[in-house]
Amino acid sequence: MLILGIETSCDETSVAVVRDGVTVLSNVISSSRKTFEALAGVIPEQAARMQIECMIPVLERALSEARVTMKEIDAIAVTRGPGLLGSLLVGTVTARALAAIHRKPLIGVHHTLGHLSSPWLDGGLTLPPSPGRIPAFPVLTLSVSGGHSDLWLRTSHVTGELIGRTRDDAAGEAFDKGASMLALPYPGGPSIERAARTGNERAYDFPLPLHGEDTLDFSFSGLKTSLKYLLRDQPDAPVPDAAASFQYAICRHLVHRLQKAIHRHPGVQEVHIVGGVSANARLRQAASDTCAEISPATIVRVPATLAYCTDNAAMIASAGEFIARELGDGAYATFATAASLPLAASMPGLN
Numbered sequence: 001m002l003i004l005g006i007e008t009s010c011d012e013t014s015v016a017v018v019r020d021g022v023t024v025l026s027n028v029i030s031s032s033r034k035t036f037e038a039l040a041g042v043i044p045e046q047a048a049r050m051q052i053e054c055m056i057p058v059l060e061r062a063l064s065e066a067r068v069t070m071k072e073i074d075a076i077a078v079t080r081g082p083g084l085l086g087s088l089l090v091g092t093v094t095a096r097a098l099a100a101i102h103r104k105p106l107i108g109v110h111h112t113l114g115h116l117s118s119p120w121l122d123g124g125l126t127l128p129p130s131p132g133r134i135p136a137f138p139v140l141t142l143s144v145s146g147g148h149s150d151l152w153l154r155t156s157h158v159t160g161e162l163i164g165r166t167r168d169d170a171a172g173e174a175f176d177k178g179a180s181m182l183a184l185p186y187p188g189g190p191s192i193e194r195a196a197r198t199g200n201e202r203a204y205d206f207p208l209p210l211h212g213e214d215t216l217d218f219s220f221s222g223l224k225t226s227l228k229y230l231l232r233d234q235p236d237a238p239v240p241d242a243a244a245s246f247q248y249a250i251c252r253h254l255v256h257r258l259q260k261a262i263h264r265h266p267g268v269q270e271v272h273i274v275g276g277v278s279a280n281a282r283l284r285q286a287a288s289d290t291c292a293e294i295s296p297a298t299i300v301r302v303p304a305t306l307a308y309c310t311d312n313a314a315m316i317a318s319a320g321e322f323i324a325r326e327l328g329d330g331a332y333a334t335f336a337t338a339a340s341l342p343l344a345a346s347m348p349g350l351n
């Protein structure tokens, strides 16, 4: 199928055209992030106003870059939640109007299911390089973004079990809050990664969260507090060293959970890391080193480009294709746009 994807859950306006869930013909992303960089966060009303202005130009560019017309599109997939309500409404109202005018089926996609589908786009990036290998279930997916830190054991695109979740902040949120303490710009993940490049990650010791507990859950609030005390007690601590040590502590915690999950579920074929934090090179390296050591047959797959790690419409189009393949007509059920939306509420097989 040729699917038009639309994603507007936060500060980005993105439209993509994807063939068969995997081949990206276009993926246009317009972000108002620069506007919010100095404010350490997004102002929802302002983000939605900017999305209204750029929605149609982004749509037109996505179609022209893909060299297709609306007539050739088989279905429209749009993020129905969760996210900022005003922003989600810009995308879903546009999708509903396009579907009505051009008489196309419409698929409401949960934002997280989009991230879970992102390693299929353009074949993903395998660590170590495994040319020609295509993803096979069961897949262990570490989904880490600004809004969630989850560990999924997936048996298909739309079925699986949530085996670990965060008890407090999300991993991306920890990066964002840490960056703000270090006076580094928003979003925090990329700025901490940049600052960490010249730092010593062993300069400061951070605790391993939930150490000794028999759980696959995550917790980042202790790391955040440790960083706060470090900066209080050692105000002259070099920012690169503090950033590198903090980044290392987050990655160590995430990879520790992956390691435990692989031991518990030895049938896993691949480990996928998705969401904004999957862009982090230190995390990728730590995950692939660990897999190579404990289970060499299990490869790590991350999204093929950094644009597929953070929010984008290609992953929504891909998820739309997989939902249609696995659910048939059920994929086109009517849906409500919702700011808060548990994944199981829109995809009962994933809970």
Ligand code: KG4
Pocket (backbone or CB within 6 Å): 010, 144, 145, 146, 147, 148, 171, 172, 173, 175, 176, 187, 188, 189, 190, 193, 275, 276, 277, 278, 279, 280, 281, 309, 310, 311
């Ligand atoms: O998936 P995403 O674009 O949006 C949400 O759905 O939340 O993720 C954004 C999050 C932010 O918290 C950002 O700091 C983090 O992903 N992030 C990173 C990196 N790039 C983005 N975290 C660590 N390292 C990065 N390179």
Ligand code: ZN
Pocket (backbone or CB within 6 Å): 111, 115, 145, 275, 276, 310, 311
């Ligand atoms: Zn996201």
